[in-house]
């Protein structure tokens with residue numbers, strides 16, 4: 001084999017395409033959507049506005065935002081058969097139930113096969129509204145309750161909490177969910193968006209791409225990190241145990257979950273908004289223990305920060321959900337709710353100048369050899 005062939009395992013540092021959607025400066029720890037800083041969007045915008053911005057490239061006017069919001073609200077509909085799918089799989093992990101339901105939606109809704117740009121956009125808007133409904137319906141069904149009907153007067157985030165819990169969320173809780181969705185909405189060539197683009201590259205449907213995106217998101221190295229962080233916090237139990245926990249992890253060369261990122265070498269800029277949320281909520285609710293444990297882990301990890309190992313967006317998100325009484329296995333689906341607009345626009349971008357994504361593997365198996373019939377082996 002030639003020595004000149006260079007393999008980029010995990011496609012580290014490889015640009016596979018151009019994209020006008022989001023920009024990450026990993027060294028500085030900066031993120032922008034369509035040229036707008038994530039900090040401005042997290043503090044001043046809404047999920048609906050950010051979804052429009054990501055998809056259309058500009059901030060919407062009032063009329064554009066009202067029309068887009070109306071489309072999202074009108075799309076809060078699930079075919080009845082989806083509740084049957086959820087019932088049949090209800091004991092499974094919510095992420096598997098969600099992925100199965102999105103595939104089932106593709107089979108149940110004939111318009112899912114429309115691959116024109118307008119068709120993909122309409123399918124994307126429907127999926128963006130349907131994904132939180134599926135997550136909420138599963139939570140109701142597995143607890144023996146009837147799924148809650150959507151409320152057209154509530155925002156995307158507030159309606160999701162309403163359908164999840166069957167009670168109207170406080171403005172604060174709805175805003176925290178809104179900010180969480182904004183922070184998770186898009187992130188370049190992350191594993192799930194890449195998986196979705198690979199599927200669109202084969203000229204498959206948006207529903208197929210979403211199912212692939214959800215599957216890629218489900219693992220603990222990607223969207224599953226928040227769930228793992230919460231498990232870690234429970235295992236540590238008290239802030240005084242954090243240093244020993246980190247030491248043992250480092251000695252075993254195991255990752256400390258919620259730390260590290262393929263692109264960021266400085267702190268993930270989204271983490272600060274989640275940290276502020278956890279700190280505030282913990283104080284308000286008189287439950288400082290989990291926040292204290294997280295901060296003790298950060299302290300114990302400080303020696304590694306100079307190697308570019310810092311908290312990522314999901315280090316703090318699990319505790320926010322936990323303080324809101326949201327079950328741990330819903331944390332990954334929540335990420336999927338937020339990431340939907342990013343997948344929609346990246347799939348549309350891929351489709352606009354489509355090319356089959358098909359890299360190479362460098363063969364290092366056996367040399368050519370003769371076939372031995374089975375009775376001679």
Ligand SMILES: CC(=O)SCCNC(=O)CCNC(=O)[C@H](O)C(C)(C)COP(=O)(O)OP(=O)(O)OC[C@H]1O[C@@H](n2cnc3c(N)ncnc32)[C@H](O)[C@@H]1OP(=O)(O)O
Nearest residue numbers: 220221222223225254255256257258259260261262312314
């Ligand atoms: C929203 C998201 O998807 S963000 C990511 C969520 N995932 C997590 O939080 C899980 C924990 N983190 C990780 O497993 C990794 O950091 C990943 C998978 C996210 C990124 O991995 P990679 O880009 O492959 O980073 P890589 O493995 O090259 O890390 C470089 C070095 O830092 C170390 N490192 C990376 N992450 C961690 C971590 N969380 N804890 C301890 N050490 C780590 C690696 O062991 C490696 O050290 P080495 O060079 O001595 O072998």
Ligand SMILES: O=C([O-])CC(=O)C(=O)O
Nearest residue numbers: 186187189190191262313
């Ligand atoms: O970009 C990545 O590799 C992971 C991701 O989706 C994110 O951080 O939001």
